[in-house]
Amino acid sequence: MSDQSTTSADCEHMLARVHQFLDQELDSASSDEIRAHLVACEPCLDRYDVEQAVKSLVNRCCGGDKAPSALRTKVLGQLAAAQATAHAQQD
C-alpha cells in the first residue's frame, strides 16, 4: 500500500545510481532525473544526504584511502538506520 506519488521501484532505481551521481559519472540527463526525483521524494533526499555525508567524510579524512573505522562505522550506522526507517514507511 502506498499513498506516495513516487513508487519504491523509482526510489530503488534512483538509489542504485546515487553513487555514480555523487561521483559525477552520470550524463546530464541522468543527473537531472536524479535531482528531479530527490526534489519530489523526501525519503530519497534524506538517504542522499547521508550518502553524501559518507562520501565527503571519506574524501576529507583520507583522500580516497581508508576511512577511520570508528567514523566510518558511525556514519554507516546512520545510513542503515535511515534505510530501515524508509523501508518501514514503505511497508
Ligand SMILES: [Zn+2]
Ligand atoms: Zn524516492
